[in-house]
Amino acid sequence: MSRLAFVLNGPNLNLLGKRQPHIYGSETLADVEADCRTLAADLCLDLRFHQSNREYEIIDWIHEAREVACGIVINPGAFTHTSVAILDALNAFDGPVIEVHISNVHKREAFRHHSYVSLRADGVIAGLGTQGYGLALRRIAHLTAAAAT
Numbered sequence: 001m002s003r004l005a006f007v008l009n010g011p012n013l014n015l016l017g018k019r020q021p022h023i024y025g026s027e028t029l030a031d032v033e034a035d036c037r038t039l040a041a042d043l044c045l046d047l048r049f050h051q052s053n054r055e056y057e058i059i060d061w062i063h064e065a066r067e068v069a070c071g072i073v074i075n076p077g078a079f080t081h082t083s084v085a086i087l088d089a090l091n092a093f094d095g096p097v098i099e100v101h102i103s104n105v106h107k108r109e110a111f112r113h114h115s116y117v118s119l120r121a122d123g124v125i126a127g128l129g130t131q132g133y134g135l136a137l138r139r140i141a142h143l144t145a146a147a148a149t
């Protein structure tokens, strides 16, 4: 069984730490990736970390994950609220999927309250800042540990 986890990030998350720190904090996406890599090593997980502003690229990475990954952490950005295509791709993935939102989407505009991805996600983390990524990786490691032994 693979011990490779994918961390996927959707549109505009490349701007993390550069704009709107009152909502998304001051860590950049490169900081988040570095933190995830350090933690993944501790958890004996290999990691692929990606961000794209293009829906099809995220879908292609989910398809790739079907072949090689044990779990997916995904912050789909605004595609959370719009993308049946990302939901369909995740529905074709067999391992655990944890959805992460840096902000508490439920405290924000009504259009952010609905998530297509939550229809597939095994867990959802929202409003814990960028710490949510690490917690999601820990959950993937926990859920896949039994399968690896």
Ligand code: CA2
Pocket: 011, 012, 013, 014, 015, 016, 017, 018, 019, 020, 024, 075, 076, 077, 078, 079, 080, 100, 101, 102, 103, 104, 105, 112
């Ligand atoms: O809270 C989250 O993580 C979101 O997934 C972030 C998305 C938003 O559309 C979701 O409703 C909730 C937006 C990501 C935009 O990231 C930026 C970061 C810094 C500056 C501007 C945008």
